[in-house]
Amino acid sequence: xxxxxxxxxxxxxxxHRYPGFLFRWPWLIDLxxxxxxxxxxxxxxxxxxxxxxxxxxxxGAKVLDAGFGDGQHLFPAxxxxxxxxxxxxxxxxxxxxxxxxxFGKSPPSRRPxxxxxxxxxxxPGGHYDLVLCCGTLQYLKDDLAGLRAIRQAMNARGRLLLYxxxxxLQVLPWYHWLQMRFGHYDEKQKKRAVYTVDALRExxxxxxxxLIAERxxxxxxxxxxxxxxxxWLMLAGNAGRLSWLLLPLTLPLVLPVLPLxxxxxxxxxxxxxxxxxxxxxx
Numbered sequence: 615x616x617x618x619x620x621x622x623x624x625x626x627x628x629x630h631r632y633p634g635f636l637f638r639w640p641w642l643i644d645l646x647x648x649x650x651x652x653x654x655x656x657x658x659x660x661x662x663x664x665x666x667x668x669x670x671x672x673x674g675a676k677v678l679d680a681g682f683g684d685g686q687h688l689f690p691a692x693x694x695x696x697x698x699x700x701x702x703x704x705x706x707x708x709x710x711x712x713x714x715x716x717f718g719k720s721p722p723s724r725r726p727x728x729x730x731x732x733x734x735x736x737x738p739g740g741h742y743d744l745v746l747c748c749g750t751l752q753y754l755k756d757d758l759a760g761l762r763a764i765r766q767a768m769n770a771r772g773r774l775l776l777y778x779x780x781x782x783l784q785v786l787p788w789y790h791w792l793q794m795r796f797g798h799y800d801e802k803q804k805k806r807a808v809y810t811v812d813a814l815r816e817x818x819x820x821x822x823x824x825l826i827a828e829r830x831x832x833x834x835x836x837x838x839x840x841x842x843x844x845x846w847l848m849l850a851g852n853a854g855r856l857s858w859l860l861l862p863l864t865l866p867l868v869l870p871v872l873p874l875x876x877x878x879x880x881x882x883x884x885x886x887x888x889x890x891x892x893x894x895x896x
Contacts, residue, residue: 640716647686653843655836655875656888657686659829660748660777663890664691667744667773673697675743679726680733680764681705681750685713692717692726700726703736734759738766748777752807761821765895774823774893777831781887782808785834786841796852811889823893832887836878839871840887 651657664687668677675698679688682702692700702713710728717725733747734756745764754760764774784790809817815825832840846868 640719643685643689643716647684647689650686653872653875654840655831655879656749656777658879659831659890660687660746660775661690663775663829663892664746665694667775667892668695668698671695671698671743674699676701676741678703678742678745678764678767680736680745680747681753682713683709683749685709685716687746687748688713688726689716692724696724701729701742702726703729703731703733705730705732732760734763736760736763736767738763740767740769740772742768743772745772745774747774749779751776751778752805752809755806757807758817758821761818761823765822768895770895772894773826774891776818776891776893777888778809778814778891779888780809780811780814781885783837783885783887784841785838786845789841789845792845792848796848814889814891818891818893819896822896824896825891826894827892829890830883830886830888831879831890833878833881833883833885835874835881837887839874839878842871843868 651661668691671677677691677695677698678701679691680703682688682704685702688700688702691698702710704710707730710730713726713728733750733754745768747764751757751760768774811828811830818825846864850864
């Protein structure tokens with residue numbers, strides 16, 4: 615088996631790859647997820663809707679996180695709802711290894727089923743009562759096939775929570791240059807589409823879904839705060855061995871803008887950089 619390359623701090627920003635010492639104390643991973651929940655409006659909004667729907671499910675219901683990544687939503691949901699049956703799907707073996715190590719000391723009954731496959735290859739069968747697909751659709755080679763595969767894996771009364779970045783609006787003049795200079799997550803993961811909300815609605819309709827509810831995220835205030843925060847991450851994460859020192863020392867430069875994200879959650883938005891859709895079969 616080929617050994618992975620040496621860990622670099624930028625790997626955490628671009629590939630969901632974290633240093634191995636985190637697994638000695640799994641609560642550090644929970645702390646990392648908590649921090650990401652705090653600083654990313656998307657994670658808070660998706661978390662609220664996801665957990666609201668999970669509370670409505672009956673014991674034994676089946677839940678799929680399609681493209682679970684580093685487990686931001688899957689891991690806490692498995693812990694919070696032991697009466698539900700969770701499955702995590704991801705095409706990257708590294709993400710499955712990460713999840714297996716995280717749940718390694720949990721009783722078998724408290725571990726999710728983990729599948730290594732692309733969403734387009736999701737087995738049909740009408741099993742899932744709830745599917746979460748957060749921030750994944752834009753990376754699929756065939757997004758329509760992916761949506762149809764999800765539909766075929768759901769039962770007739772199942773629901774899909776679909777979060778997708780849209781519009782790609784930018785505010786800070788240097789932000790695009792920094793992304794090109796240091797690389798970024800979308801580049802590493804080979805992002806294939808930038809949607810508008812109208813185009814996404816039509817894509818979902820074509821796949822056999824109807825829209826139940828919709829919530830825009832990341833309006834102007836949220837975009838500004840997010841770009842400022844990511845500027846800090848890109849500069850510190852690419853500073854080599856100094857990065858772990860720079861992160862806490864420069865944190866005061868970031869904290870003042872975070873309330874803009876929380877304010878953005880409350881403001882009504884006709885346009886933003888993300889949308890959360892709740893869908894059901896037509």
